[in-house]
Amino acid sequence: MNPPIVDGKATFALRGHNPDVLTCIANLSNDEVFTPPELANQMLDTLEVAWAEANDGALIWSDPTVTFLDPFTKSGVFLREITMRLTEGLKAHLPVLEERVDHILTKQVYGVGITRLTGLLARRSVYCSKDAMGAHSIASSFDRDWGNIWFERTEHTWAGDKCAYCGAGKSEYARSDDLETHAYAFIHTTDIKARLARMFGADMQFDVIIGNPPYQLSDGGGSGSSAMPIYHHFIEQAKRLEPRLLTMIIPSKWFSGGKGLDAFRETMLGDRRLRALVDYPDSREAFAGVDVAGGVCYFLWNRDDPGACHVETRVGGESIAAERVLNEFNVFIRDNRVLNLVKKVKGQNDPSLSTIVSARRPFGIDSASTGSESGDLYLYASGGDTRICREYVPRGVELIDKWKVLLSKTSSEHAGQTDKSGRKRVLSRIEIMPPASVATESYLIVGPFSSEIEASNAAAYLRTRFVRFLVSAILLTQNITRGSFAFVPAQDFSRAWTDEDLYAKYALTEDEITLIESQIKPLGLVDA
Template sequence: MSIAQGEGRKRVDDRHGQSGKVTFSLGGHNPDVLTCIANLSNDEVFTPPVFAGEMLDTLADAWAEAHDGRSIWSDATVTFLDPFTKSGVFLREITKRLVDGLAEQMPDLQQRVNHILTRQVFGIGITQLTALLARRSVYCSKNATGEHSIATGFDRPWGNIWYERTEHTWVNRKRVRQANPLTGDDEVVEQVGTGRCKYCGASEAEYSRDEVLETHAYAFIHTDDISSRLAEIFGVNVHFDVIIGNPPYQLSDGGFGTSAAPIYDKFIEQAQRLHPRFLTMVVPARWYSGGKGLAAFRSAMLHDRQIVELHDFPDSRDCFPEVDVAGGICYFLWERGADRDCTVVTHTGTHTSSSVRPLLEQGADIFIRQNEALSILRKISAVDGAHRQDGSLTLEPDRRFSALVSARKPFGLASNFRGAMTETAPNDVMVVQNGGTSWANRSEISAGRDLIDRWKVLISYTSSEHAGQADKNGQKRVLSRVEVLPPGTATTETYLIAGSFESRTQADILVQYLKTKFVRFLVSQLVTTQHVTRGSFAFVPIQDFTRPWTDADLYAKYHLTEDEIAFIESMIRPMELDDNA
């Protein structure tokens, strides 16, 4: 039986003059309607059915391993929750598998369907629209008690897929002193529109909305007691064995332009408070090494030995064909009570690699994405890490190229700085900015003044492509603009400075070094957004810049094998010395 395509279902009962035995006839629609739905945004992404199926296969294998080979789909007691359902694809695919798996235990199809939908499968919609869509996907009707619903066991139209509008709880509003308009007395009042949500951090100015607009106050995370809240929602105290889904990714944080803060971490932490047997979610991979406010979350995830499997997609298009999520996508499987290394599976185009290893390698403070990169990083550490014998990936502090890279805004000039069109004084500084150059008086330079009169190497703060994205050959450029700046120059925060010298010759050597595939491969291991920062160079070793370096020189210095060289060459596309576009 396929609950998926309910358009062709016909329910026959005594009211239609038949025997009373319920039968189902399901049409096999092609394509699956859930593959045709446009995403709400890059922040609320619909999960393709095939990808949801892969996540469920991973879950089923882990369940069988933990239960002496028994199938999760043949267990009538296992409960499932998607607490942020959109299309309903996870609940639909779970239901399909349970219908098949429980057939022997429950031969009567209607009884089996009712049991699954009323006692095993639960969801919370993130908006009114997605709740209706999910019910249509799972019950074949937006009304679980309607005549077209495949379930006959509900007494409420929403069945077990709930949605009600939730409001944010505003706190930390600015307090201002003003005169009471009636009494004239001085008083302190909260300034409406200046607060943030207690639960998700949303900006009141952005998300305090009337009833016409969605609040994006997701019920699952807007509570101090999630267990009690779920019991209140569903009318029964259910312990969920499996929590699964694809949460919203971020919310605008009220900052400049398109500034947004991640929110998916809050869904993961809330789900863990329910102590499920298994938890699996698909989320952006940016948490590996970046993300606003994710430092504590990242540390907790990387140290959590209950994460037993991680599937990494550096290019989000490999799993969400129509969606470009900077830094890629991953899904993980968390098993309560486990204590073991993680099976890390990296998916790059048609290539897949798998390795059982800790999420946090010794000496690293971020997740190393590519399994093949580990042996290369260890060899670099062996040469430039004071001959460490403990397998640590850490370079000695004085060997890390990141020490030579400036912080953001190296000269204190914002990206929107616009100086004079021409030099107005002999001591003016030429400023390289996005789209060209201008001139500034030295007094306007508030940082990096010691760099102004040196030869220096400029690199773009923004990567040449979204992190993780490769060209049609599967190769990435990583760094965009890399060039020498002469004395008497500065830059806006659009650029970083990656080293400075007294001579032009050494600056040219550094440019050559940064353009090697070797260096750009190492940078790519740490770039999970479209930005290249000082920290992106933590794995790059400092060299002797009195002599030039080529890839062949570097491969030989670090004793890379033919396979390791081939891997780097396959990942990074050429960048000519005169190529700065």
């Protein structure tokens, strides 16, 4: 293997390969998603613009004093791309290439590996050697083999059956020494400044923190939807370090809150230092081949320059951007066009339909309930409708003998997907429930209504594209809740409503109607 610096030129070997090995790694699907170099560079471009605006047009890559930290490095792509840019930008300040590269690697770029393997991989990406002091390392003055990319095994701190820092389940992560703990050092401390000082041997004040944190861990209750998000802990910890600029790419589920994210959402939406937000509703447009439910986004947080946020939605190769105040509503509406339409509808000051949508488990009946053939009540169940005795219904008694509408609380696989035209169904089973009927926890209840006619009109209303579009403005996953109907106005259900009626009532423009109908597929009376 050739030495990394030859004839006065640094050969960043991994970058020179075709295809780039870090692009290949980025295509691997994992909860700890690897970042493609192209996406990392988009984030760095956003960073560059923010720095120039705050520093009279100065180029961040030409400043030999700026320090960068990736506190959860995986492939090392951010540190590698930063090093490449600094190597070009610092030519005038440090004309000798070897001295310039050594200065960058020993004084400006730092990382914390999330596993032993990623620590080695990141060092190979940045130093061209897993040993920063090795013969092939492009750094020349390190006195430690890990350079400035630290990793040591960290243990969880168990408080009962969960970790006191990250909430990981003990049953899943109390592991032997030959397995990774996934106890990430950056968030397993109450004093992050002291932790970093111990890592790097000096008090560190980083100007820029950047990266792609781990997204979730099992909390002992399973995986997938029962897994627990942890990416917000990394953001909160990074803010405690008070960097000048902070940018990370994370799942977009926080827009609507949810499991452990409600307080984080409120803080993020109200933080005027959040100055840029780039959203990918389809994560595969950011991470090729990786489907993150609800999409992904990256943000730029600017400590010293609060103001409105530049919100950009990237979908289908197009970009839709606007300057916005993020906490206008309790949830974040990701599409600027949808925001304008929601504001027009809310301008009528109609009450929200959410006021007559039940909470989860409206009758307290488990989804696994099999009912009884001799029961006096009809039981709607996802595994097949049956009957149940009234005395076995622990709650919702005021709804039992009323007309109401049944609504699946999760979209079916068909409801969550698009048709060939890219349109979504959004809502799944919608059905009129007569008196003397109940449902398992698989369903929400809309109502009650005083007559069959009102219930029928309400069910028809839920089938309109107008309603399903407003639900989709909030819905980032397949889970439908009462809160999913926050933007849906209630109507007078003594009469029937069609999309045409609703378009006219809310004075929607042709462009707004086209937006709705391009995203939402029509449903007939028997389609739901």
